[in-house]
Amino acid sequence: MASASSTSSTTLGILGATVMPHNLYLHSSIVQTRAVKRDPASIRSAIGMSRIDTIASLVIAALINMAILILAAAAFYATGHDQVTQIEDAYRLLAPIVGTGFAAFLFAITLLASGQSSTFTGTVAGQVIMEGFLKMKIPCWQRRFITRALALYPLIRMTSDRSLIGEFANTLPTRLLVWTLFVAISAANLWLVAQTVGLAG
Template sequence: MPPSPDQLALPAASADARLAPQLPRRAAFLGAGALVAVGYMDPGNWATAISAGARYGYGLLAVVAAASVVAMLLQWIAARIGVVTGRDLAQLSRERFGRRTVIGLWLASEIAIIACDVAEVVGTAVALQLLLHVNLWVGVLLSAVGTIAMLAVQRQGRRTLEALVAGLILLVALCFVAQLAMAQPDWAAAAGGFAPSAQLVRDAGMLWLAAGIVGATVMPHNLYLHSALVSKFAPRSQAGQPAATRAPRAADAPAVAAALRGVNLDTIGSLTFAFLVNAALLILAAAAFHASGMTEVSDLADAHRLLDPLLHSQWASLLFAGALLACGLNSTLTGTLAGQAVMEGFLNLRISQTRRALLTRGLAIVPALAAVGVFGQHGSAELLVASQVVLSLSLPLAVVPLILFASNRELMGAWRVRGVPLVLAWVSAGVILFLNGALLWQGVIG
């Protein structure tokens, strides 16, 4: 059933509400950022970060930082169109593009979601293999159980789910703090890694990993999900209105401004935390593997096996596997929610979350099992990195419509994106297209 007007509207600004402290009122807008940030810490990030850190040391930290800044900008724009229009990116695409374009965008989005789900399946399976000492194919099948478990928690209420997600994110952060303390990185060299290098466009391997980092960090389905999650904060007069409706009225300005302040705080805070986790993972790989001359480490299982002797602690591998499992379980939820938003937005087709989760997870299990069968127990690394490159290649098909809608005067009115943010958004889109073009060119001539 579609949400009711009461669910979409902002709480009335009563006298009691105006006298309430700022924090509780702003806390009502928190939660969407954490759910979106989960997608930026999924097992696909682990594969690319470990490969990048082991092979190039701290050299690709600049790509991690740049991708995180671009992600913040694009998620800020996605949240903005959701709050202002009351519709998500997929709904706006269906309303404003032709049928063929809509079908094409929907198919590209579904491919990206399946690619992301493959990474989640494989990552969760590897974590279960490391913790329970089961075969990888058993872990692949058990990952489906994790999906059902997360959906069961969701039935207890949104706040319960958000609390579980936040708790798992905190667990991941604590695990990395402990591992970095054991690894003792060269922090001066790590700081130097945030300076971009011209080697990026000359080294095919570096470019491949950079594309993987972009795909793992700036995820196209997260743009659809974020705009859908915050669309409930649109003012009553705007939420759910057809495309012909013009931008919010002047009377809605206070409500829109209040919602945007809360949502922006949630977005920037959550994605900053995700950036710190991703940077910590690459720094850990650089300090443990690259510094020891083990530049070919890319498989999660190999990384887990080598951490204990390299860091001289029996806890290092356990912390690594525990954090990986937490990320895998968390990211199953993001894929399901994003799949629902994409299907409902593009096709106006509603199915239950359980059916949606089983559909995408079922499609992801097939290539995961195939990779295990073809490449054996260590076939996860190639599949994980490749899935993130697929995400990078599909990213422009979500970013370009997002910027077009956000800068549309009729749709956004005074809240449209313009000036420096708009320029930066188009520059980001151009860089993504250039990176993808260079990747494809090297693939053709290489």
């Protein structure tokens, strides 16, 4: 049986995954972009539509989180497979338990969509926060370069670590190439940021 602290941590994790702080800034920004007349009736209507939008978004997110949790509980924990540590283990276990490989494929697609959604909202929310607090407006393509540069470093380190990947780790020529590209992209990003804030001509 799971301990009370473990159950509480899981519950709080699901709540935190549904109501993320940066999305509060993002939603506020989306509301402000709507063209609304300033008379009481129009404002009341806009508030009602925003309320429906918020409730619908949270309900859909909660249903998706619950579906993933229920599937994991029924397919893994209830069958004694409570030590799933790798996503590959989850895929292999789902096929015989659920009865079809397509279900495991859908589970993987769901996780991919969830990750893409989180990445998108995080990036856009970061833009909103930077524009609101720091008064920095960075074009979309520059923002993509910056966020990808931050993601490239751990990616290159992990794919080059033979203790993690073994014989499939990056070869020396590949490592030299990707590190060169990483340094070049990072330098370009820093220069663009410096130009944006007026530190470089």
